[in-house]
Amino acid sequence: MKKLTALLLALMLLVPAFAFADEAEYATITIGATPSPHVEILEAIEPQLEAVGIKLNIITYTDYIQPNDALVAGDLDANFFQHKPYMDDYNLGHGSNLVALIPVHYEPLGIYPGKTATIEELPEGGSIAVPNDTTNEARALLLLEENGIITLREGAGINATKLDIVDNPKNIEIQEVEAAQIPRVLPDVDLAVINGNYAVQAGLNVMTDALVKEESDSLAAETYVNYVVVNDGNYDADLFAKLQQVLTSDETKAWMNEKYAGAVVPFEPTTDEATDEAADTATDETASTDEAAAATEEPADEATES
Secondary structure, three states: OHHHHHHHHHHHHHHHHHHHHHHHOOEEEEEEEOHHHHHHHHHHHHHHHHHOOEEEEEEEOOOOOHHHHHHHOOOOOEEEEEEHHHHHHHHHHHOOOEEEEEEEEEOOOEEEEOOOOOOOOOOOOOEEEEEOOHHHHHHHHHHHHHOOOOEEOOOOHHHOOHHHEEEOOOOOEEEEEOHHHHHHHHHHOOEEEEOHHHHHHOOOOOOOOOOEEOOOOOHHHHHOOEEEEEEOOOOOHHHHHHHHHHHOOHHHHHHHHHHHOOOOEEOOOOHHHHHHHHHHHHHHHHHHHHHHHHHHHHHHHHHHHO
16 A cells, blocks of 8 residues: 555656646747737637647737737737737837737728718718727728718828818718727717727627728738737747748638638738748748858868968
C-alpha cells in the first residue's frame, strides 16, 4: 500500500511537469479585440493556430480607445478592431507608431430604418444618427451622399465632416452619436448609419435589415478594411506571418462567409495589390539569392587577396 501511495504521489508530481512541457511548445500572442466579430473570429481560428504552435491570449474590449492605449503601453502584442484611417488618426493624436499589419475583413456600414421605413419616405427635417468619431462619420456621410440624401463639398472624401455638407434638400438633422450606442437610438431617429460590428451585436443583418450598404467594390470597402495592428518594430515577424496565413486562409474566409452572411466580408486583395505582393516576394527572394551568392564568392575573394 505504501508503495502504491508513493507511486501515485510521484505521478501527480510529474503531471504539472508534462503540462508545462506541452505549454512550452506554444508561442503566445496576447491580442486585444472588440467582441463581434473580432473576438469571434479569433476564437474560431484557435484550432488552426494551435496546429502551427501558437496560442492566443484574447483580451476583450468594448470601446475603441483602450485597445490602442494598451498596445502602446506594451500590455498587448497586437489588437484587432480597427481600420487604417482610425489607426492613423490615433497615431496623429497620440504620437504613437502603430502599424496596420494584417488585413482581415471589412464590415459594411448600412443605413437602417428607425421611425422611417425607407429612404424615399424620409421627412422634411427628419433625423439621421451617424458615428461621432472622425473616420466613421466621414464614411457615414459618404454613404448618405451616395444615396442622394446630402451633397458634400467636392474632394471632401474620407475626411468629410458635417461642415462639408453643401446641399441638404430635406434639411435633415445629422445627429452625431457614439458608434456603439447608435442601435439603441434607432427608435428615436428616422434613419441611422451603423457600423457592421455594432449592427451584428444588436442582432441586425446588413444584408436583410439595412436599406442600403457599402458595396464590396466601393472606396469605403477598400479604405476601411479591419487590420491586426502592432507596434512598429515590436513584434515577432515570423510569429505574425503564421497568424496572417491562418487569418487569411480559405478555411477562415469560408467560416466568416457562413457565420456572418455578408455582414462581415473577408478581405480580398485587388489585382494590383496581389501583383505588388508578388513583386515584393520576388524581390525578397532575389535579395536572398544575391546574399547567398555573395557569401559563396567571399572566400574566393579572400583567397585571392591572400
